[in-house]
Amino acid sequence: MSPSPHTAARRDAPPTTLASAALPPRVRHLLGAVNALAAQYLSTSLELALNELERQLFKQAERARSSQHQAECFAELQYLRQHRADLIPRYLAALEAELARLREAPMPEAPAEEPEDPLQYQRLTLVEDTDLDRDIVLREIARHQAQRGGTPLLLLGQRFGVLAARPAFDPERLPIGPFALCRILREAGESLRMNLDSQLLLYRMFERQVMDRYGELVGRLNTLLAHEGVLPGLAYLPYRPRTAGQSRRPARPGAPGAPGTAGTPRPRPLTGWQGQGHRSDWNGALLAGLPEAPQAPPGVVEGGAATAAAPASPGARPGLPEQAVFGALQGMLSAHRQANTAGGATPRQAPGRILPLDAVTNALGTLQSAPPARLPGKRRRTMDDLHHSMLEHVRQSHGPEAGLSQEHSDTFELLGMLYREIGREVHRNAPAQDLLERLQVPVARAAVQDRSFFVRDQHPARELLNSVAESGATWLADDDADPQLVQRLERAVDRVVEEYDGDEAVFERANREVQEHHRAQARKAEVGERRQVxxxxxxxxxxxxxxxxxxxxxxxxxxxxxxxxxxxxxxxxxxxxxxxxxxxxxxxxxxxxxxxxxxxxxxxxxxxxxxxxxxxxxxxxxxxxxxxxxxxxxxxxxxxxxxxxxxxxxxxxxxxxxxxxxRTRLGEGEQAEARGAHLPPRSDGEQACYERLRTLPFGTWFEFVSNQQGDVRRQRLSWYSPVTDNALFVNARGHKVGEHSLDALARLMAQGQARIVTEDRGRLIDRAWHATLRTLRGLAGGRAAPSADGTEVGGA
Known part of the structure; x- marks a missing residue:
């Protein structure tokens, strides 16, 4: 990411704005709309990244092993608080300058000059180590995002090529591409005046809070430019013509398969491979209808000791810090507990002595080093069992009246509810059940030490928990099993149990290895799927x-x-x-x-x-x-x-x-008899589902009910023919598992035997969290009913 000579020359020039750029009026108008949308998105994401950076620096100061290191961390934190207000304006101004230079001809690289005297070694210089480290990190972040951007990023490059009256932009030259955003971050980040380690930490927070959501920005920009008439028909998939007699009128509101009402768009179908589902907003369901709350005071009493107020969680509502969000969750849990007490449950008794956080984590650390002992035929340990074992352990040292604070007791109770919902979605005898049991202690330690476990949209411990649980999900058939993935998960869990001592980076490294395996398996599955298609x-x-x-x-x-x-x-x-x-x-x-x-x-x-x-x-x-x-x-x-x-x-x-x-004729095979079957005309509901099917993208996941108990199997709609209506389905490994006609599939959807899996409900951990919240709010059932049209998966 080192700046080129012409980039450095531009940096010395005054900042360019869209108003002063020599652009046609329509191009200036479109770039202004792009800049406004990007500024709105990036300002929020950058603010979240700075909040997370401040939180991480505060954690490093708390865990410093020497007073000197602690003083350095607090100094970096002070620099950040003094200069963070300058970062976002600088960043957005630099982005506008990139857009304003859209039609400038790229300057050719200057040819290398022959040295006048090859023996003048003092003229040879090396790149600064700090610059090299920053370049490596930023280029790796941009490269990963360019690979993840896929087709939408390429389409955006085509549209920007139209605006620039030049060939399409590749991700490295796109003015609002991942490489440009990372380069701008390096230039704007210098205003914070922090050392190398803090800058690298800023880059990681930028990757987590900004670049992980970059795909959403690209999609919105493509939609904006398409609506403005810039290549409105541009698409990756070829045009699929309608068959004769197909209705062009949209389905009436409320009919099966009809789009949602205004303001409530239909959730997008899940098209990623196993382990690549989009993360849902944990706070969105929790804070629904919750009134705005004031910021917490700087000194918050927790377990008898005052601690500094932590910045807001990345997923929390603006103006609502982590403590208030977690307090809302505690309020729901208290109301649920009171309802159970009124129904005859035993009320919780306050402990005579509240244990400090160190005593709780030390007790859990002792249990973590001892693997759970379970006799053959006995049930697995639950989170409630772990809670009781931990209390017995600490009471041996602190007396029989010792107990947990309200916050820590609520944390164990929430974990128990979440684990129960996860267990319902995992096969009873799957290897994932044993791995989930072994993760109980590290996950409990992470949740007790960090209240944002239930607040942050992305927590490393939860991500690993989801990866383990999805390996044994109930929607997986026997032929979907992946022995190599199980071995990789076992090694990851072993590493977490052995190494975790309060540093969430242990979870991050373990889950990163698992996700690398998921990506490799996804590439293999895509190859197999392509052959089947x-x-x-x-x-x-x-x-x-x-x-x-x-x-x-x-x-x-x-x-x-x-x-x-x-x-x-x-x-x-x-x-x-x-x-x-x-x-x-x-x-x-x-x-x-x-x-x-x-x-x-x-x-x-x-x-x-x-x-x-x-x-x-x-x-x-x-x-x-x-x-x-x-x-x-x-x-x-x-x-x-x-x-x-x-x-x-x-x-x-x-x-x-x-x-x-x-004689066997051309094309005669296993489906020759099915073509001659005569079915009755489709009902209104079946017709609406049929029209909905013909708008789905290739790769949409379906859940098919496999028995009378309601068990489901996930299959991926890889391809369907607009001529013959034949649809091909594969499993998570890219193997063909069946074929259906769109007509038969529409009838199954109308009967509730087939459902579309949507992005907001694609991941197991998110489904379990929504089921936990429904339980806290008093809604019946651990499984959600399907949507109004009976086509989309709405819960666990």
Whole structure:
């Protein structure tokens, strides 16, 4: 990310604004809209990144092993608080300057000059180590985001190429691309005047809070430019035409498959592979309807000791710090506990002596080093069991009246509820159950030490918990099991149990290794899926060619009726010839025209009672049949009957008919019988689901109910044909698991036997959290009902 000479020259020039740039009025207007949208998005994300950076520096100061290190951390924290107000304006001004220079011609790299004296070694210089470290980190962040950007980022480069009147921009040259954003961060970050370690920590917070949400910004920018008329029809997938009779009117509101009402857009379908689901907002469901609360005072009493007020969580509502958000969660838990007490449950008794945080974490650390002992046939340890074991351990040292504070007791209770909901979504005998049990102590330590465990949208411990749980999810079939993933998870859990001592980076490293395996498996699954899709497309082209052959024969017949035996030969043997010709050469080729003329000649001869035989036509038919795969004697017999009007070989007709019936035609296979099934017309609900299906992107995940108990299996809609309506489904490893017609799939959706998995409910940990909140609010059931249209998964 080192600045080039022309970049340095531009930096010395006065900042350029869109108002002063030499741009056409329409381009200036569009770039102004882009800049306003990006400023709105980036200012919020940068503020969250700075809040997280401040929180991390405060943690480093608390955990400093020497007074000197602690003083340095507090000094960096002071620098940050003094100069953080300058970072966001500098960043947005630099971004506007990048956009204003959109139409400037790129300056060529200056050619390397020959040194006047090769022996003047003092002129040779090396890059500063600090610059090299920053370049490596920022380039790696930008490279990862460019790889994750995928098709939307490429489409944005095409649209910016139109605005610049130049070829499409690649991610490295895009003015609002990941490389440009990282380069601007380095330049603007110098205003904070922090040391190298703090700057590298800023880059990591920038990656977590800004770049992880960069895909959303790219999508909004593409939508904005498309609405403004900049390549409005640009799409990665080819246009899929509507079939005859398909309604172009949208479904009525409230009908199955109809879009949501105004202000409540339909959730997007989940299209990522296993382990790549989008994270949902944990605070969104928690803070729904919660009134604004004032900021907490600087000194917050916690466990008898005053601590500094922590900055707001990245996912918390502005003006609502972590303590207030966690307090709202405690209020819900208290109301739930009171309802249970009124129903006959035993009320909780206040402890005589509240244990400090160090005593709780030390007790959990002792239990962490001892693996859970479970006899064969006995149930696994629960979070409640861990809570009781920890209390027994600390009471041996602090007396029988010792107990936990209200906050720590609530933390264990919430973890117990969350673990129970996770357990319902994991196979009972899956290896993930044992791994989840071993993670109980490290997860409990992380939640007790950091109240943001239930507040932050992304917590490393929760991310690893989700990865482990999804490896044994109930929606996985037996053929979806991945032994290599289980081994990788076992090593990750072993490392966390052995190394975790309060540093959440241990969870981050363990989960990073697991996610690398997920990405590698996703690439393999994509290769396997691509092969299945190509095979399905080949079958679809064959089916289309067969329809075209039948239409060509019917057009040449024009209502005339040759003898029954000739009709059978035309509908089978000669139809195979036309099908293969359409597949190999296309309908605009000379070969197809020759076969079509031969079809017309066959009809004329076989329908006219006195037409003479045509030896040339017989030879043409014989050659064509042999190319399709007919034996020489069969091809000769068929060609003789199709090239003359008389049938003087009645003795061999029965034998030839038997051979044709025993022969497998082109495209005949396991689905030949299904094409002939006649189903009743679709109802209004089924029709709405059918129209909804034809708008789904390839890669959408479905959940199919597999038994009367309501167990589901996830399958991925890899491809469907707009001509034959045939849909291909694969599993999480890219293996073909079935095919359905869109008509049959729509009927299943209307019956509630198939549901679309949406992004907001794709991850297991998020589904378990929403189920926990429903339990706290008193809603019945651990499983959510499907949406109003019965098509989308709405809960665990």
């Amino acid at each position: 190509e095979a399905a497309r080949g079958r679809d082209r064959l089916e289309t060619a067969k329809h075209r052959a039948a239409e060509a024969i019917a057009a040449r017949l024009g209502g005339r009726k040759p003898p029954q035996f000739v009709q059978a030969l035309l509908g089978q043997a000669w139809a195979d010839v036309l099908t293969l010709t359409a597949l190999r050469h296309g309908e605009d080729s000379p070969e197809w025209r020759e076969r079509d003329e031969a079809t017309s000649r066959i009809v004329e001869i076989t329908c006219a009672p006195d037409a003479p035989a045509d030896p040339a036509l017989a030879g043409q038919i014989d050659t064509a049949l042999r190319q399709v795969g007919y034996h020489a004697d069969e091809a000769s017999a068929i060609s003789r009957r199709l090239s003359r009007s008389e049938d003087d070989e009645t003795t061999s007709r029965t034998e030839l008919t038997a051979k044709l019936k025993a």
